[in-house]
Amino acid sequence: EFFSNSEKMLQAVVKSRAASTVAQKFLGATPFAAQQLRFIGGDKVPEFWGKPSSYTEGTQFLGTPKNHLDLIQKRPLSPDVIEIDGKSTHYQFPIGAISSIANRATGVALSVGFAGAGYFSLTGSLPSILNYVAGSWVIGFPLKFLVVYSLSYHYLGGLRHFIWDHYKIGNNADKDSLLELNVVEASSKAILAAPAAIAFICALL
Structure with a gap:
């Protein structure tokens, strides 16, 4: 019943950093919640991406820079319509x-x-x-x-x-x-x- 209630609560969480923080506070102690909370945030990069957490040791041993979240946010999508210079396109429109x-x-x-x-x-x-x-x-x-x-x-x-x-x-x-x-x-x-x-x-x- 506890896991069922936890799942219902997770479904009600909106895609925002504040909601993710609240969910982690109340549900982060359970293995089920730890497995699910990594996806909260939708298309945004989780705050603990690459950092030590309850389910991973992080990627610091690989040389991940401290500002890697900022670098990820600046990374262009692929395939993207616009080149990284912001002036030309990747592909010619058919x-x-x-x-x-x-x-x-x-x-x-x-x-x-x-x-x-x-x-x-x-x-x-x-x-x-x-x-x-x-x-x-x-x-x-x-x-x-x-x-x-x-x-x-x-x-x-x-x-x-x-x-x-x-x-x-x-x-x-x-x-x-x-x-x-x-x-x-x-x-x-x-x-x-x-x-x-x-x-x-x-x-x-």
């Missing part, structure tokens, strides 16, 4: 990743754009804004291009993801799936280029 991120970016842009259009419509100033844009080719052409490109790209990108999620076409074992690298690259290039052509034609109208 075109499939770029097209997928762009699909989300266009969704955010459309949400902001339509929200703004709705606001100006409620204030009654939308017609005058549209007339001004239509009368200026310098402003109207790029604006129409961006709107049509975002709409068409987001639609095509969403359609591709819908097909990926709901239909099984081909087989990975036979190398003819829609998720094969070469197929993903081809579809990514298509949904990046096709909206540009559509947007250019519509912007000229």
Whole structure:
């Protein structure tokens, strides 16, 4: 019963240093608690990492520096997106990743754009804004291009993801799936280029 209660108490402990200290104070005397408390803290490094404790002699005999916890906190994750210099990336983004991120970016842009259009419509100033844009080719052409490109790209990108999620076409074992690298690259290039052509034609109208 004691171990059962201890387990319930451990499950209620939150991921914080203060909670870990309290748990160690009340449960640290039991072998069960000593075995479990080493994981308290979630993704953070335990305070006693590498130090002598009830279940290990520590790693001082290996030459572990006294500030090893600070060094661990500064260690970059692997694989990390950003290099340790903070300026470049470890890996080059494939075109499939770029097209997928762009699909989300266009969704955010459309949400902001339509929200703004709705606001100006409620204030009654939308017609005058549209007339001004239509009368200026310098402003109207790029604006129409961006709107049509975002709409068409987001639609095509969403359609591709819908097909990926709901239909099984081909087989990975036979190398003819829609998720094969070469197929993903081809579809990514298509949904990046096709909206540009559509947007250019519509912007000229």
